[in-house]
Amino acid sequence: MKLWGGRFKNAESKLMEDFNSSLSFDKTLYYEDIIGSIAHVKMLVKCEIISEEDGNKIIEGLDSILKDIEEGKLKIEGDYEDIHSFMEVNLIERIGDAGKKMHTARSRNDQVALDMRLYSKKRAQEVVENLSRLLGTIKTLAEKNDYIMPGYTHMQRAQVVTFKHHMMAYFNMFSRDKKRIENSIEIMDESPLGCCALAGTTYNTDRAFTAKELGFKGPVNNFLDGVSDRDYIIELTSDFSLAMMHLSRLSEEIIIWSTKEFDFIQLSDEFSTGSSIMPQKKNPDAAELIRGKAGRVYGDLVSILTTMKGLPLAYNKDMQEDKEGFFDALNTVLSCIKIMNGMLATLKVKKDSLLKAVKHGFLNATEAADYLVNKGMAFRDAHRVIGEIVLYCEEKSLPIEDLSIEQLKEFSGLFDKDIYEFIDYENTLHKGIKKHMR
Numbered sequence: 001m002k003l004w005g006g007r008f009k010n011a012e013s014k015l016m017e018d019f020n021s022s023l024s025f026d027k028t029l030y031y032e033d034i035i036g037s038i039a040h041v042k043m044l045v046k047c048e049i050i051s052e053e054d055g056n057k058i059i060e061g062l063d064s065i066l067k068d069i070e071e072g073k074l075k076i077e078g079d080y081e082d083i084h085s086f087m088e089v090n091l092i093e094r095i096g097d098a099g100k101k102m103h104t105a106r107s108r109n110d111q112v113a114l115d116m117r118l119y120s121k122k123r124a125q126e127v128v129e130n131l132s133r134l135l136g137t138i139k140t141l142a143e144k145n146d147y148i149m150p151g152y153t154h155m156q157r158a159q160v161v162t163f164k165h166h167m168m169a170y171f172n173m174f175s176r177d178k179k180r181i182e183n184s185i186e187i188m189d190e191s192p193l194g195c196c197a198l199a200g201t202t203y204n205t206d207r208a209f210t211a212k213e214l215g216f217k218g219p220v221n222n223f224l225d226g227v228s229d230r231d232y233i234i235e236l237t238s239d240f241s242l243a244m245m246h247l248s249r250l251s252e253e254i255i256i257w258s259t260k261e262f263d264f265i266q267l268s269d270e271f272s273t274g275s276s277i278m279p280q281k282k283n284p285d286a287a288e289l290i291r292g293k294a295g296r297v298y299g300d301l302v303s304i305l306t307t308m309k310g311l312p313l314a315y316n317k318d319m320q321e322d323k324e325g326f327f328d329a330l331n332t333v334l335s336c337i338k339i340m341n342g343m344l345a346t347l348k349v350k351k352d353s354l355l356k357a358v359k360h361g362f363l364n365a366t367e368a369a370d371y372l373v374n375k376g377m378a379f380r381d382a383h384r385v386i387g388e389i390v391l392y393c394e395e396k397s398l399p400i401e402d403l404s405i406e407q408l409k410e411f412s413g414l415f416d417k418d419i420y421e422f423i424d425y426e427n428t429l430h431k432g433i434k435k436h437m438r
Helices: 014-020 023-046 052-070 083-101 108-144 163-188 207-213 223-228 231-257 285-308 317-346 351-359 365-374 379-396 405-409 431-437
Strands: 148-153 156-162
Touching: 023 052, 023 083, 023 108, 023 207, 023 317, 052 083, 083 108, 108 163, 108 223, 108 231, 108 317, 148 163, 148 351, 156 163, 156 351, 163 231, 231 285, 231 317, 285 317, 365 379
Parallel strands: none
Antiparallel strands: 148 156
């Protein structure tokens, strides 16, 4: 059954029915559709547009539908165009003609816009809560493993940092992701209910009432924008894409660190898999899947941007394409955050491997150059001298700190015994950043 058809002479083709139907995916919005309709009906009664008796019948009918859906007694399936027609038809079957009054002073345009805002707002808050858990896990992992390790640029060992400081860089990234999503929720927190198709209604409705009833800070202030705005979906999907990029970067490091070549960490069996042919293998599949799924969320973002870029005001059926991509991006980022949280909560950091990597990386070379500068040498000259020392050390398979003072003086007479304290790895964690690392 359809909610339209009076002006049509011929029946819609079955091919068009299937092509036009969105029930297979917008059934996800059943809860939002029901609570939105209940708020709308309460407003209709308050404004004396329908009787209190009819309003109570409709609300009781909607409550019974919600109960039956959640208990599995009513399946959301069948020959319906969308979740809205499913609800209205089932309501009328339950309570009779009173159900036909539910849609008074409302369009499917503001109805679907409302459903999506309610759903997006609720699920985005779920992402925020999971990011908060991930932030707590990162902080705990960092605090427990405050060991020196190599810091890298160009994937080459550069200077000494700590595992704690390295992980707290990701803490900052995910903190920004959390703030971005919270900001998106704040911006989208307006109700489109009452905009109707695009120009409001001749009924004397109370949009402020329904906005408050549904937990919005107020109604939208432009009807055309209210029914055609999908900025919040684009913004949230963009936020999810950034979070996925950060998750992917961390996954890449986890993958590298868990190799025998690095051997910085050990992943738990819970978040690893094996090989069907090589019994020695322990694969970081959880991290690899997160890294792979980042591209999927990027695709969802490009899809909605492309859908919206050429649409005139107000509502167009193209906007039906906003849901599947958003649902996918949302579910993907949520599952990836949860998996990352589990991986980090169970991995072990190998302190000795980190220290070994530090000692074989000439990570105190910059400090050795600074030592010569402090003794009066120009930095560019100091840079050259230390470069020559590194070359010499590579040939001798020695770290800089193991050279004797006599060997160092062959490169510059400015070296003295205080060089060893100056380039000690613990001391190279400069006072300016050391307190932030620790």
